[in-house]
Amino acid sequence: MDEKISNDDKKVLLVKEANGGKVKAVTGMDEKGNIQTTEPTAKNQNSLFAVNTNEAILEAFFKKMVEQAQQPSHTGFFLMTEKMLDKLIKIDLDPHELELHRVNPVEYLEKVQKQNAQQTQGGGDETTQSTFQPMDVSKIDRQELQKYGINAADLEPHLKAMSYGHKSPQMIPLNPELEPGIRVPTKGRVSLEEQADGSLKIIPHYWEEKPNLDAPFHGVLLNEQDKENLRQSLNAGRVIELEPSPGQKIPAFVSLDRLTNKLEALPVENISIPNKIKGADLSEGQQNRLGAGEKVLVEKMVSRTGRFFDGYIQINASDKKFDFSYEGLDRNRYSQENKEVRRQQKENAPEGESEKQKQLFIPKKLLGVELTEKQQEFLKAGQATYIRGMLKDDKGEPFNAWVKPNPEKMKFDFFKWNPDKAKKQGAEVKPAEESKTQVAVNNDGKTNEATKNVKEPLKQGQQKPTESQFMQEARRPAAKKSGIKI
Known part of the structure; x- marks a missing residue:
């Protein structure tokens, strides 16, 4: 499970003056609500009014603009990333390109009010959602x-x-x-x-075959604790001050991309820590620890189905989301309360809705793998889909399998063949053929002649020891034979 962070890049605001139509960049607002501006040049970029789109100061700014609608001092508002402004400056703020970033204060405020209303409802969205518009x-x-x-x-x-x-x-x-x-x-x-x-x-x-944690990353070397954290959780567990160029210091979260094995950085200034996660309020201490890159326990969160649960959350710089983990936690802690929630949902459901609530929830992520839209559509339709790189293997090695919803048992079944085409269905977890030996050795402790002496977990698709595993075993001294002394 994961949760998107409100981390859209810092935005800058440009305004078009009512008199003359000149475009200026906003640097702030004085106590009387008057806009302070400067020329939108590369030289002045560091002094601009740069905020995340979910910050209250931007909402206050647009409210003031709506109040001045009868006698506007400015007639156009344009919101964009600092990177986009830099590109527009290079083409002299081309009017056609600038128009693509126009924002209507009234529409912006309506959207904010709608989001705030959703967040006050039980089980609503916990993180403040960005107003980021999808790219075409x-x-x-x-x-x-x-x-x-x-x-x-x-x-x-x-x-x-x-x-x-x-x-x-x-x-x-x-x-x-x-x-x-x-x-x-x-x-x-x-x-x-x-x-x-x-x-x-x-x-x-x-993609890289394995992570390179010893090489300099944006001008800095990772310490041993960073490396261990990255191997264990994919996250460094602290804010690291990167130096991409001499003298340029950028505090950032650092994570390992679970698929490509490459390190990724996310500047701290691009992150806004929410005060609520999945219906659970975050204390100031929890917010500070999250902002420091640590893993934080959050209790009594609310799932999309209304059930309570505990979990550890941590910022993942690679996916720009919160990672959720549950190691060592009692997953049945709220069983009685959740039972009552289910009972109330059933009682309060309109006629015909109770059966819908029994449908198996289709997640966006399954056993560590982000599902594509097509895979989610297949699962929602009750059909099987082939998923690669899942992590149900007890030793942490990925495996591939066909996955199909089991609505009667409210779980997913795994197969080595496509159950929609096969006559005979498999057991609960049957990995694909290329992962069959791997799971048998790593999970079930089974061996054959080729794998009986291998001490390390097998990789995906591995059927026999690698050359290094074979040589390591060959160098191991033979066990002394025991017998009855005469």
């Missing part, structure tokens, strides 16, 4: 797809997530052209970056 994926530069050897069909299932600024939930095949006529097949995740002309640029995040 039809504007993806097709030459970019050719450049990185991306098949549009491989990209299509991930476009919705990518339109909101996220990386593709899963890796896709890549075949980038490094030099004219020379391509190197690989795989990775991809994201989108909006350009000044409105087009979308493909950003590849290439």
Whole structure:
């Protein structure tokens, strides 16, 4: 389970003056509510009014603008990231490009009020939602797809997530052209970056065989505790002061991308810690610890189905979300209360709705894997879908399997074949053929002639010891034979 963080990039606000129509950049507002502005130049960018779109100060700003509607001093408002402003400055604030970022104060306030109303309802959205508008994926530069050897069909299932600024939930095949006529097949995740002309640029995040935690990362070396935390939880567990260029210090959260094995950083200034997570209020201490990158226990949160639960949460810089984990927690702590919740839901449900509530909830993430829209649609329809890289293996090694909802038992069943096409269905957990030996050895302790001496967990698809495992076993001294002394 995860939760999106209100972490849209810092926004800057431009205004068009009522007299003359000159575009200025906002630096703040005085005590009387008068807008303070400056020229939108690269030189003045550090002094601009930069906030997250969910901050109350921006709401107050637009309220003041609505109050002045009868005698407006400004007639246009444009909200954009600092990065986008930098690009617009380079093209002299082209009016057509600027218009793409126009925001209506009245519509903005209506949206905020609607979100606030939703948050006050029980079980509503816990984190303050961003007003970020999805990118228009039809504007993806097709030459970019050719450049990185991306098949549009491989990209299509991930476009919705990518339109909101996220990386593709899963890796896709890549075949980038490094030099004219020379391509190197690989795989990775991809994201989108909006350009000044409105087009979308493909950003590849290439897969690496294993994490390189010893190399400098943005000018700093990770300490041993950072490395251990990254191996265990994928998160460094603290704020690290990066130095991407000499003298430039950037405090950031650092995490390991679970799919690509690459380190990712998220500047602290881009994060707004909410005061509530899944219906549970966060104390000032909890907020401070989350802001410091630590793992924090939050009690009595409310799931989407209205059930109570406890969990540890931590900022994940790679996915820009909260990670949820439950190690060592009593998952049955609220069983009686949840039983009462289910009873009340059943009693209060309109006629015909009680059966709908019995439907199995389809998550966005299953056993550590982000599900594509297509996979979620198959599961919601009660059909099987093939999922790679799940982590139900007891030793933490990924496995592949067909997954199908079991509405009668309110759980998911796993198969090594497609149960919708096969006549005979498998047991509760039957991994795909390439993972069969792996799970048998790692989970069930079974062995065969090839694996009986292997002490390390097998990798996905592994059927026999690797050369290093074989040599390690060969060097191990033979056990002394025991017998009856004469």
